[in-house]
Amino acid sequence: MAYSTKLIDHYENPRNIGSLDKNAEDVGTGLVGAPACGDVMKLQIKVGPDGLIEDAKFKTFGCGSAIASSSLVTEWVKGKTVDEAETIKNTDIAKHLALPPVKIHCSVLAEDAIKAAIADYRAKSAKKEEEPVAPGDQAVAAAK
């Protein structure tokens, strides 16, 4: 399969690999996919006091397109508000990386991952407003 130079660049020089403290209140974690299906993405966002996403990290087990999609998404969400980040569509990812048709679902996974990270962040914020909890007692969010 011939991949686009953008895709190959993200695969070979992935941006923002790593992990943030999943227990921190300002961090939202999304974990989507399944090892048995051949793809798992973990995507994390850190939201600053001004409501902007100040950092994003990912780790991905999956094909090159899945790695590139998640890398790209971490770049895109930085500096956006959570609401803005939520509007990122898999079709934008697929278009930017020129994904071949069989690889479209890899971009779907990246969209799911960012949505899951945002949902986790929001759940944490809502909980914080209700009753401040001691940090460190929350499970990996999307791992249900």
Place this chain on the structure above:
Amino acid sequence: MNALAQFRRNDQPIYLDYQATTPMDSRVLEAMMPYFTYKFGNAHSRSHAYGWEAEEAVEKARAQVAKLIGADEKEIIYTSGATESNNLAIKGVAEFYKDRRNHIVTTVTEHKCVLDTCRHLEQQGFSVTYLPVQKNGLVDLEQLRAAVTDKTVVVSVMAVNNEIGVIQPLAEIGKICREKGAFFHTDAAQAVGKIPLDVNAMNIDLMSISGHKIYGPKGIGALYVRRKPRVRLVAMINGGGQERGFRSGTLPTPLCVGLGEAADICLKEMDAEAKRLTKLRDRMLKGLQAKLPEIYVNGDLDQRIPGNLNISFAYVEGESLMMGIKGLSVSSGSACTSASLEPSYVLRALGVDEELAHTSLRIGLGRFTTEQEVDTAVDELVRHVTKLREMSPLWEMAQEGIDLKSIEWAAH
């Protein structure tokens, strides 16, 4: 001497996919050349020297193929490859003996061309038993014995598996078939020329052979059909009655000559090459194991051809690994199911966990593989597996001591 080095351009990756196909040996090409050019006669022309010359060449090649498997040259039929041979063998006997016997026994790890042929016969009203394999990829002989009945016309079990390289217990299977009066067909595309085979000692009645797996040309193969006791087949290609009526059509003289020469070289060099390849394979495996924890060889390591490794690199998805190791040409038994590309049915049949199946590569070594290539391959694999593990959420979780099986993944 290194024909691949001779033909390969410097910008081409290291070829480590010898189970998919092999480069032609330059000695084979040399033997073929005259038959593409001035020795162009039709081997079936009886009236002049051009024909006689071609006939002599295809008959010499037939004898070379026969010798490699301990057969008589009259028992070798040229075909277009192992796919055709498998079709002809299984459909041919099934059709011929259908009034008396209508049952076929095979295994779940056969090549698609055998499985698809069996499916086709099922639609024609035959019944087929697909035997499972054990964890090491080998058939359970007691299960096989129990599956063969007095209605079984043919037992088709591959000699060597194309993905995991394991060698089935051919002599034992042949013995069971002989006792039960069923024919024994073996798809030996991956075995011929790599391991010693003897159709008589192993009681093999039909054997499929492919040219391009033994450093010969593509588009030619052979089917061994036993004459004593005689195995009868219904032909699939009708015409001028060539190849004892089993397979009509003008023989492709250069390809036949190439197959013969390839067989001859295999016969002469098999022992030395097996030793050399075993050393290279061990070197590769040891090199990988020294630097990478949690890698697993799929399929039996002892009952295996020397030139094959199939390895699961846990926590690293195979396709992404292949994309990284650009300097190496290997193949992957994995493919993401979400793209409706299924991971290898062979690995599944061994009971390899699906998550591990997604991390597997098939590495094939062969006649032109060098020690230096093996070392380069080890370095490149180690580098990329390490890099991809650093970015794998599963590796991270495993390092943190999280049992991946305890997590409820949202399957899709």
